[in-house]
Amino acid sequence: MLLAEDLEAGRGDRPVARLSALSVKAGEAALLLGPSGAGKTTLLLALAGLAKSFSGRVRIADTDILALRGAALDRFRGRHIGFVFQDIHLLPGLSALDNLLLSPFAAGVAQDRERARALLASLGLGDKAERAAERLSRGEAQRAAIARAMLLRPQLILADEPTASLDDPAADSVATLLLQAAAETGAALVVATHDARLKARIANQVMVEAAA
Template sequence: MLELSGLVAGYGRRALAKLGHLQVKDGEAALLTGPSGAGKTTLLLAIAGLADVLEGHVQVAGRDMATLPARERDRHRGRHIGTIFQDLHLVPGLSALDNLLLAPFASGQRQDRARATELLTRLGLADRVHAGAETLSRGEAQRTAIARAMLIGPSLILADEPTASLDDESCETVLALLLDATRESGAALVIATHDSRVKARVSNIALVVAA
């Protein structure tokens, strides 16, 4: 579960985004909305412990990301938070499967090849498990990134503009995958977006404002 209150996020002493309150229970989804430049991505990164929390609290899986020491915050993120960046950050030269396994390797967790393969298969990538990341279509890469975020069985999945620049059919496919994955895994899902098509599917909406 995610719960935050009075959150001001930024870098160093520079505040960039504010959000008053948000609660997302296990298996539920919420949106961070706001105009371009409001700081949605910064606030999402603050929830993940990758940007600074200047004020307020961010509770993820029972721990306050704002007060955890850096090393423990990284460990908590590696075990409980799956992140889908707008730029998917798949590593060229590695297969779809190895891109999934890279994250647990980097955080010192067990590399579960069977689970990684199962996730890719469930997301329609059974024939692309060993394909190089650079050969994947945009849709295949998006599904690979979703599988990577789900691999650790996270308490929280964060998605930054996952439907940006997608046509209506691809938008519906990606959104359905995210919502279904959230319900099946029991994770909380937070999507940062300005896409009205996504807003029509999720009722828990929080407005991010520039600090």
């Protein structure tokens, strides 16, 4: 489902990190490992065309993502890639449900409220769908963000340090939720992390290299 080779990504005019080879099947997961500041997030964003890539190839299903530009890239990202960030989960001022619907709204596709509600319920947030985002706990907000990443049945889910600053049980349950999300939607899951606890859960691991 996801295939990346010799990807060099960076910001500005020079590459900062390199990924020699990464392959993830539908419904399965991979870890993007490396110390803090190694460029894991930048590589993760480059997989979605959000960060600048300098060389290499990235295919998501049958699409060459690095060949997409502008509106076509935005459309593809909105429809086929889900994101879970480290600490930017929800937009305050909107309910949990509306935060889920932000994804189809931004992508310009039909908003399936029933599926959004069902996803929230399946993640234990059934009674909090109408609650304002700022009134959810950190964990609840993160779960809502995972639900949002699943909403459009993406081909790829990208998670950036999802377990950083979580205690062991919480980190474990987030890992479980992410793996379930990938399995249920048939997406390839890539988790960028330096959290050693995740290594036990996900065998497909790739180290980020410094750019040449």
